[in-house]
Amino acid sequence: MIGFGTDTGGSIRDPAAFNYLVGLRPSLGLTSRTGIVPLDLARDIGGPIGRTVRDVAKLFTYIVGPDPTDPLTSLSDDVGAVPAGGYEQFLVANGLQGKRIGTLDYFYDMTTADPGVLVVYNTTLMYLTQAGATVVRNVRIAGNSLGSRDWTANSTLTTNSWFTGFGAAGKWESITSCPARLSYDLGVYLAGHNSTYKNLQAIVDSGLYHPVSNRSLVTSLTAGYGFGTPADYPTAAQKAAGIVCGCGDFNTNPCRVELTKAFTSTMDSQALDALVYPTFVNSPTLLGDGFSPTGLVQNAVSPYAGLPTMVLPMGLDGFGLPVSLSIVGRRYAEPTLLSIAYGFEQLTKFRSPPGSFPECTGPPNGFSIVPATG
Incomplete structure (x- = not known):
């Protein structure tokens, strides 16, 4: 059982998280954007959602690669990012053994986080260690050649912004607002x-x-x-006013280039294979509830840095609702993310169908499966 999603700011990861599923937002340029109704082609990307890591890996194998109608895919082709033999080959039960995994503990607001969700998250970190991974707590994303402050993700102001300029002339510029x-x-x-x-x-x-x-x-x-x-963008007038970021993608917007470099160099300096954080730190809210904290932790990293992120179940909170783990990697590091996710999945076997919606075992009533011809 598999499906597709299009993720501009979270529309693969968020539905997967709330429905106790596995989702993969790929590296920008690894799957084609042709045919996607765009909200922002500098962020839009398609990817798989499935019940298991293997389902996601199977589908992902068939949707990656160069597409002449989407020039961005030539980047992954140029560096040989698509592995011969597909992605299932990276699914090994001991996929966590020897991995170094950093935690982004400052990504979420502790004052509104659900304690039950944090218990599940901290238990997950224990599982990672037990399976042979080294967990490095509270990794800070450092590095910025455009300004005097590093990127942070613990406030609305700085989560979706990049600091440009030095000293008193420095300022936070949006990397998400480009109407x-x-x-x-x-x-x-x-x-x-x-x-x-x-x-x-x-x-x-x-x-x-x-x-x-x-x-x-x-x-x-x-x-x-x-x-x-x-x-x-930025226009001549904006440049004269000191605006740097503009509307380009992760390869052309100077601020997004710096964001990508900061994540990659931080991982390199600490020899990390991946970074993790809870996808949401509050229980899923009811439809129409615009007042309860959503607990959305950080959906800007993948879209703006062009980095891949996987989400997968890591347990249930005190209300019996899904809690999801996000795993971020370097560009084109999907094999590593799949290996880590599969190792965790096989160790914990957390996912189970919700009681009110039993697992699908065949086509819905009134439908039939017709074998493909030709």
Whole structure:
């Protein structure tokens, strides 16, 4: 049983986490973005969701590789990132043996975190150690050639920002806010399809969208439509004001380049194979609950640094609800993440179908499986 997701800021990882499933957001450039309805092509990526690590590895093998319609995939092809023989070969029961795994303990807010979730997380770290891994606690992401402060992830201000400049002239700049991307990327997508609406302006003029979307659509339209491409940011006026980050991807936006370098160099300096943190530090909230803390820990790393992240079950909290572990690796380190995830999965066997939704064993009523022909 497998499925696909498209992750701009968490839409592979978050559903997998809440539904006690395994999800893999790949390295940017490893799977094609062609056909994805874009929110932000500098972050959008498709990847697998499954019940087990093996299911995810099987599907992943068939969706990676170069695509001439997506130039970003040429990067992974240039460095030989796709392993011959597929990804199942990296699924070994002792996948944790000898691994060095760092924890990102400052990623979450201890004042609102659910103690039951943290108990599960700390128990998971014990399991990792028992299986032969070395756990390095509280790894700090260091390094920034653009400014005098390192990146941190323990506040709303700094989580999605990068510090540029030195001394009193330094400032936090957003690496997540680029309204021009939606209007431009969606316009390119619609122009290439048999769509009634060829750009964001036409959609806004039609009024055929959910009222909740109004603010983001109008903001994107006024900030980006008719103003060139994301490559035009920062504008000359913004550069004159000291703005550095812009709207580029992980290879062209200076701040995103630095974010990637900081994660990679930190892992290199401590000889780490991966970094881990709880995907959420609070129980899943009810639909319509806009007041309880979501406990979303950190969804900016993968989209903005272009790094792969896996999520998988690590137990149930005090309410019997899923708790998920996130594992981050270097670019194109999916084999390592799959090996770690599989080793943990085989050690713990945590996943079980929810009582109210028994495991699917065949097609739904009224449907049948038709063998492929040709």
